[in-house]
Amino acid sequence: MAYQLYRNTTLGNSLQESLDELIQSQQITPQLALQVLLQFDKAINSALAQRVRNRVNFRGSLNTYRFCDNVWTFVLNDVEFREVTELIKVDKVKIVACDGKSKYSSNYCESKATSNLVFCWCLFV
Amino acid sequence: MANSANTNTVPKLYRSVIEDVINDVRDIFLDDGVDEQVLMELKTLWENKLMQSRAVDGFHSEEQQLLLQVQQQHQPQQQQHHHHHHHQQAQPQQTVPQQAQTQQVLIPASQQAAAPQVIVPDSKLIQHMNASNMSAAATAATLALPAGVTPVQQILTNSGQLLQVVRAANGAQYIFQPQQSVVLQQQVIPQMQPGGVQAPVIQQVLAPLPGGISPQTGVIIQPQQILFTGNKTQVIPTTVATPTPAQAQITATGQQQPQAQPAQQQAPLVLQVDGTGDTSSEEDEDEEEDYDDDEEEDKEKDGAEDGQVEEEPLNSEDDVSDEEGQELFDTENVVVCQYDKIHRSKNKWKFHLKDGIMNLNGRDYIFSKAIGDAEW
Numbered sequence: 001m002a003y004q005l006y007r008n009t010t011l012g013n014s015l016q017e018s019l020d021e022l023i024q025s026q027q028i029t030p031q032l033a034l035q036v037l038l039q040f041d042k043a044i045n046s047a048l049a050q051r052v053r054n055r056v057n058f059r060g061s062l063n064t065y066r067f068c069d070n071v072w073t074f075v076l077n078d079v080e081f082r083e084v085t086e087l088i089k090v091d092k093v094k095i096v097a098c099d100g101k102s103k104y105s106s107n108y109c110e111s112k113a114t115s116n117l118v119f120c121w122c123l124f125v
Numbered sequence: 126m127a128n129s130a131n132t133n134t135v136p137k138l139y140r141s142v143i144e145d146v147i148n149d150v151r152d153i154f155l156d157d158g159v160d161e162q163v164l165m166e167l168k169t170l171w172e173n174k175l176m177q178s179r180a181v182d183g184f185h186s187e188e189q190q191l192l193l194q195v196q197q198q199h200q201p202q203q204q205q206h207h208h209h210h211h212h213q214q215a216q217p218q219q220t221v222p223q224q225a226q227t228q229q230v231l232i233p234a235s236q237q238a239a240a241p242q243v244i245v246p247d248s249k250l251i252q253h254m255n256a257s258n259m260s261a262a263a264t265a266a267t268l269a270l271p272a273g274v275t276p277v278q279q280i281l282t283n284s285g286q287l288l289q290v291v292r293a294a295n296g297a298q299y300i301f302q303p304q305q306s307v308v309l310q311q312q313v314i315p316q317m318q319p320g321g322v323q324a325p326v327i328q329q330v331l332a333p334l335p336g337g338i339s340p341q342t343g344v345i346i347q348p349q350q351i352l353f354t355g356n357k358t359q360v361i362p363t364t365v366a367t368p369t370p371a372q373a374q375i376t377a378t379g380q381q382q383p384q385a386q387p388a389q390q391q392a393p394l395v396l397q398v399d400g401t402g403d404t405s406s407e408e409d410e411d412e413e414e415d416y417d418d419d420e421e422e423d424k425e426k427d428g429a430e431d432g433q434v435e436e437e438p439l440n441s442e443d444d445v446s447d448e449e450g451q452e453l454f455d456t457e458n459v460v461v462c463q464y465d466k467i468h469r470s471k472n473k474w475k476f477h478l479k480d481g482i483m484n485l486n487g488r489d490y491i492f493s494k495a496i497g498d499a500e501w
Contacts (some may be wrong), residue, residue: 005461009482010489011139014174015146018167027163028154035203036167043145048480048491051138054464056483057493062474062499072464078497081485083492088485098481100463100479 002045005098007037015040056083060093072097135489143171179487401439458485462495472501 006012019033049111060079074095081088147168154164462481468474476497483490 003463005463006482008459010175010484011142012480014178015171016245017159018170021170022163022167027166028159029157032153032157032159035153036146039149039153040142040146040327043149045480047138047142047145048482048493051141052134052491052493054134054492056481056490056493056495058476058497059263060499062217062472062501065474065486065501067467068284071408072467074499076497079499081483081490083490088490090485093455093460095379095460095476095478097460097462097464097467097476097478097481100465 002038002041003098004037004041005096006041006044006048011044012040054083063092070099135491138491139175139489142167459483460485460495462492474499474501 007016016037019028019036023030023033048119058076058079058081060076063075063077065074069121074097075095076095077091078091081090097115147164149446151161153162154161231355460478460481460483462478464476464478466475467476468477476495476499478495478497481492481495
């Protein structure tokens with residue numbers, strides 16, 4: 001099972017919205033939509049792992065950190081992202097990271113990435 | 126170009142993912158007995174939304190690329206012919222003929238502008254139009270306008286698509302296609318009636334309105350002017366000093382309209398002269414118990430005559446936490462990735478991340494590895 005982490009991205013959200021529209025117009029079933037999303041998970045995971053080859057550095061100040069269900073969630077302030085070609089500055093960024101080594105907790109990762117609610121207060125601001 | 130690496134790789138990767146997914150689910154669709162056409166519709170919807178989101182530069186559908194190639198390879202005159210073809214293929218509807226002519230003249234100018242900035246909104250506009258069955262003339266109008274026309278103009282499309290192109294006097298282009306404010310404006314639309322002139326509010330053409338609402342609304346940046354056009358596309362020259370205040374004005378005044386009405390309906394506040402602590406809300410009772418001393422001091426400070434004492438300001442300075450939903454319309458910058466190693470030493474954190482998709486300042490970026498430092 002691939003991480004469902006990437007569903008809350010531009011690519012993933014646009015796919016979900018499109019599927020929702022088709023469900024609304026009853027052109028596909030929700031079950032089919034779910035299958036499509038699962039396929040999307042596999043595709044995006046493998047694409048990122050194989051087809052992307054660039055590095056980014058970043059520096060900022062850490063506002064909050066949270067580690068729950070093997071998912072790290074950070075909120076950083078005044079961050080600079082540096083790629084070879086460009087520099088990107090943001091006031092605030094949220095980073096959601098699932099475990100890169102173990103793929104077994106895909107369900108947790110998906111829920112933590114997409115929801116703001118955290119059921120266990122692991123860290124303190 | 127500085128960001129060429131990113132603008133090249135991200136659209137390509139997205140495209141390849143889309144192709145992979147569509148091809149992989151084709152079997153599933155067929156197994157379920159769903160027609161291939163639905164699959165194509167899914168793909169089109171997906172690509173359109175990606176383009177609308179403006180998170181990715183560059184074209185994202187084959188149709189777009191064909192159109193761009195055609196425009197780039199042919200000369201202006203030939204472009205007009207092509208656009209004629211496109212017009213005929215697109216929709217029978219036609220806007221004002223004058224606009225058709227101006228569009229064709231302008232389109233070559235837009236191509237020569239040679240900025241991805243121009244291209245991106247073009248593609249999105251095209252997709253908008255294709256999706257919403259706008260007339261080709263209006264499509265070209267919105268396409269062409271950013272580049273070629275010198276005075277600041279705003280384009281109102283007759284299909285109700287919101288497209289606002291502002292070109293400052295100094296030639297800087299600013300293409301404004303707000304989406305959140307579209308939603309906001311939709312609340313306003315019911316209040317606007319054809320032929321009515323509203324109070325100083327910037328009205329915007331809304332996204333495709335369902336039903337037979339005729340495309341209307343003038344979009345004007347200057348808050349003092351209200352234009353209201355009916356049933357035809359108009360180009361309204363305005364003078365705008367800078368684009369960014371305009372955008373702020375648009376969104377701000379867009380908010381004013383719905384807020385004005387509720388504000389008018391509220392009764393004037395009744396001043397309370399006998400101090401706090403007599404309300405029935407639970408919050409206030411708690412505050413009363415905890416902050417008795419503060420209240421006494423505040424009462425003395427405020428003075429008895431004026432008496433207007435509100436509970437909230439008394440304790441509002443005590444709250445240190447910052448708001449989470451500060452800017453309504455700004456994208457929350459999100460990075461979705463996997464972690465290799467997270468390290469902390471005292472308050473120095475080091476992040477080793479991989480395979481991430483970032484959305485920063487509204488744009489998408491991708492990395493295979495990311496290393497970061499932060500101090501808590």
